[in-house]
Amino acid sequence: MLDMPRTRKQYVHREKTRHGKTVWYFRRGDGPRVRLPGEYESPEWLAAYEAALGGNKPEPAKSTATGTFKWLVERYQASAKFAGLAQETQKFRSGVLRRVVETAGDLRIASITRSMIAEGRDRRAATPFAAINYLKVMNQVFAFAVDAGYLPHNPAKGIDRPSPATDGHHTWTVSEVRRYQNRHPLGTRERLAMDLLLYTGLRRGDLVQLGRQHVRNGIIRYRATKNGVEIVLPMLPVLQATIDAGPTGDLTFLATMRNTPWKKESFGTWFRNACIAANVPGRAHGLRKAGATFAAENGASDQQLMAIFGWTNPEQAAVYTRTASRAKMAAMGVGMLDPKDENEA
Numbered sequence: 629m630l631d632m633p634r635t636r637k638q639y640v641h642r643e644k645t646r647h648g649k650t651v652w653y654f655r656r657g658d659g660p661r662v663r664l665p666g667e668y669e670s671p672e673w674l675a676a677y678e679a680a681l682g683g684n685k686p687e688p689a690k691s692t693a694t695g696t697f698k699w700l701v702e703r704y705q706a707s708a709k710f711a712g713l714a715q716e717t718q719k720f721r722s723g724v725l726r727r728v729v730e731t732a733g734d735l736r737i738a739s740i741t742r743s744m745i746a747e748g749r750d751r752r753a754a755t756p757f758a759a760i761n762y763l764k765v766m767n768q769v770f771a772f773a774v775d776a777g778y779l780p781h782n783p784a785k786g787i788d789r790p791s792p793a794t795d796g797h798h799t800w801t802v803s804e805v806r807r808y809q810n811r812h813p814l815g816t817r818e819r820l821a822m823d824l825l826l827y828t829g830l831r832r833g834d835l836v837q838l839g840r841q842h843v844r845n846g847i848i849r850y851r852a853t854k855n856g857v858e859i860v861l862p863m864l865p866v867l868q869a870t871i872d873a874g875p876t877g878d879l880t881f882l883a884t885m886r887n888t889p890w891k892k893e894s895f896g897t898w899f900r901n902a903c904i905a906a907n908v909p910g911r912a913h914g915l916r917k918a919g920a921t922f923a924a925e926n927g928a929s930d931q932q933l934m935a936i937f938g939w940t941n942p943e944q945a946a947v948y949t950r951t952a953s954r955a956k957m958a959a960m961g962v963g964m965l966d967p968k969d970e971n972e973a
Contacts (some may be wrong), residue, residue, distance in 0.1 A: 637677060640664070649706060654680040667722060695778075697740065698733035701725050704772045714853045716833050716892070724765040737773060742783045749787065756790035763789050800910040800918035811906035814873040818902040821882055821895075825915040827867040830859070832912050836890040839880040 652664040666672035752759035766784040812818035877883025
């Protein structure tokens, strides 16, 4: 079923501050403009919206005590450092911080110790990726606090991160790719999505923005929204054939049934349903991993993988090249496991 985009609530509009932060306002006709605090549709935001809709002024937000963790988060989110992040990164970090503020917002930052942050990690032990993300974001916030002169040192720096047994996303196999393609032939949106994911290696948030304006003389040029890295790729004939078969949108290759660009989240849900229909366990992110795996197995170097996938950390590429090298070495050496007769020695 097609995911319908959420309708913005009545009388609401948003603006950007000079630091790039999104703020929301309520205004009915020529009436007064009312600032809605917090993030869109957060409990605080909804309470203020309902009050304004009923003709009442929202309760003034309680002032945040200086020096608390909540105060630090507010300073961080209003900073030029935070404004310089991609919107997806801002949204992700804000979500992590909002949950931490709910339980630790009133703590004085000077009293937050390394062991307290490690305890927060341990409380997330059942979800190791949540624990890793928690540590990453806490490290960023306290690094900002040190740079701003609020603290002499970063209590989150260097805390050991969990080592999950899996990276959390199933990597597609060749047989699974073929099974999906057989279920969704050329000329379907589902096939177009699969081949774009596999043959460009773009993240979902970038893929839903990719269009003909990014292709010139057989070369795809796209600047990744996550880290600003320019990705330059040849338009492979197999991908061009899929695009030619369509159906494509006017502004982007991928489009909904209404011929509008996808949102990252709704595209992910739609593609998951296409995978279920094809009886494959993979999802969108796993295709990016599959592309890296296939490229490494075909001899791509660390630098080539970094260029293709827009990575800035060589270790991300090395994960795939090391795995490919081990597979090749095992294939070459497996015959050595066969015991030889003494007369053959």
